[in-house]
Amino acid sequence: xxxxxxxxxxxxxxxxxxxxxxxxxxxxxxxxxxxxxxxxxxxxxxxxxxxxxxxxxxxxxxxxxxxxxxxxxxxxxxxxxxxxxxxxxxxxxxxxxxxxxxxxxxxxxxxxxxxxxxxxxxxxxxxxxxxxxxxxxxxxxxxxxxxxxxxxxxxxxxxxxxxxxxxxxxxxxxxxxxxxxxxxxxxxxxxxxxxxxxxxxxxxxxxxxxxxxxxxxxxxxxxxxxxxxxxxxxxxxxxxxxxxxxxxxxxxxxxxxxxxxxxxxxxxxxxxxxxxxxxxxxxxxxxxxxxxxxxxxxxxxxxxxxxxxxxxxxxxxxxxxxxxxxxxx
Numbered sequence: 001x002x003x004x005x006x007x008x009x010x011x012x013x014x015x016x017x018x019x020x021x022x023x024x025x026x027x028x029x030x031x032x033x034x035x036x037x038x039x040x041x042x043x044x045x046x047x048x049x050x051x052x053x054x055x056x057x058x059x060x061x062x063x064x065x066x067x068x069x070x071x072x073x074x075x076x077x078x079x080x081x082x083x084x085x086x087x088x089x090x091x092x093x094x095x096x097x098x099x100x101x102x103x104x105x106x107x108x109x110x111x112x113x114x115x116x117x118x119x120x121x122x123x124x125x126x127x128x129x130x131x132x133x134x135x136x137x138x139x140x141x142x143x144x145x146x147x148x149x150x151x152x153x154x155x156x157x158x159x160x161x162x163x164x165x166x167x168x169x170x171x172x173x174x175x176x177x178x179x180x181x182x183x184x185x186x187x188x189x190x191x192x193x194x195x196x197x198x199x200x201x202x203x204x205x206x207x208x209x210x211x212x213x214x215x216x217x218x219x220x221x222x223x224x225x226x227x228x229x230x231x232x233x234x235x236x237x238x239x240x241x242x243x244x245x246x247x248x249x250x251x252x253x254x255x256x257x258x259x260x261x262x263x264x265x266x267x268x269x270x271x272x273x274x275x276x277x278x279x280x281x282x283x284x285x286x287x288x289x290x291x292x293x294x295x296x297x298x299x300x301x302x303x304x305x306x307x308x309x310x311x312x313x314x315x316x317x318x319x320x321x322x323x324x325x326x327x328x329x
Contacts, residue, residue: 009040013033013040017033020032020033021083021085022079022080022083022085024075024076024079024080025102026072026073026075026076026102026103026104026105027076027079027080027104027105028044028045028047028096028104028105028106029044029045030042030043030044030045031043031044031045045104047096047098047104047106048098048099049096049097049098049099049104050096050097051092051093051094051095051096051097052069052092052093052095052096052097052103052162052166053091053092053093053095055092055097056092056165056166056169059169060166060167060168060169060196061166061167062197063167063197063198063199063202064232065101065166066163066166066167066202067202067228067231067232068101068232069095069097069101069103069166070159070162070163070166070224070228071225071228071229071232072102072103073090073095073103073105073159073162074159074221074222074224074225074228075221075225076103076104076105077090077105077152077155077156077159077221078220078221078222078225080105080155081152081155081220081221086150086151086152086154086155087105087155087158088135088144088150088154088155088158089107089135089136089139089158090105090139090155090158090159090162091136091138091139091158091161091162092162092165094106094107095162135158137178137181137182137185138161138171138173138181138185139158139161139162140157140158140185141153141154141157141158141214142157142185142186142212143214144157145182145185145186146186151214152220152221153214153217153218153219154214155221156209156217156218156221156224157209157210157211157214157217159209159221159224160172160206160208160209160210160217161173161210163205163206163209164190164206164210167193167196167198167202167206168193168194168196168198169196170191171191172190172191172210173185173188173190173191174191186212190206190207190210199231201231202231205218205224205227205228205231209224
């Protein structure tokens with residue numbers, strides 16, 4: 001147990017040392033590494049939000065949202081890789097998204113520093129030597145899974161798994177046992193996207209990230225970020241028809257409201273005319289029989305049943321025993 005505890009402490013120190021060298025808006029900031037009363041502590045930035053794993057438990061994300069988060073993660077990895085640091089455990093539980101939609105990468109506990117052989121720290125080398133498999137199985141690149149030397153493109157494979165998961169809600173390589181998952185990672189193509197509404201260009205990027213041969217993956221996190229950014233910039237033009245549809249719908253509503261207002265105004269003017277003009281003349285008309293003609297081309301019906309087949313009626317209550325209907329001829 002003592003040997004294992006010593007290794008854990010060293011990995012704990014390694015996380016602090018590796019991450020504290022990074023200063024990026026999408027990487028959780030490590031402020032200090034301290035030891036107090038036999039306990040080893042990392043003083044780090046408080047990141048409020050939910051892990052990407054928790055968010056995806058509610059279902060896949062729209063492609064535009066997935067692209068935005070992948071851009072942020074790729075930007076953070078580009079910073080880490082430029083500093084000579086591989087994360088080696090990119091996955092949903094190590095990515096926190098705050099209320100503003102900003103992603104933060106956590107847990108550099110199994111990070112590996114990239115350096116010339118003469119500059120590699122022997123302790124780090126022992127913890128991360130070839131033949132040692134560290135990371136999370138379902139997100140590992142084939143070369144990492146086999147314990148081979150890795151470079152920045154291994155993190156990009158893991159990001160490809162995360163990006164696939166964001167748009168489909170499931171993992172690209174599945175199996176009922178660790179052995180089955182391992183076989184899928186090493187030999188099987190990614191599962192089909194199914195009915196997920198993923199743009200063809202984004203599908204192509206994801207499939208490139210998930211290539212078994214790292215030479216076929218994007219060459220760097222920065223190049224990936226730039227490609228995702230170009231997709232994000234092109235997205236507004238793809239949404240233009242939707243905006244036009246909303247504008248047409250809004251225009252139709254405005255016209256409908258204007259027509260309604262006009263009709264109400266007309267009805268109000270007819271009611272005023274009926275009260276101030278037609279009613280007076282109707283009551284003064286004698287010998288009209290069932291109806292009396294009113295100047296202006298309108299007809300007054302003293303017996304409503306005779307007028308049931310006519311439309312656009314306006315009923316005026318004169319007194320309880322008499323109704324007068326004013327109807328356009």
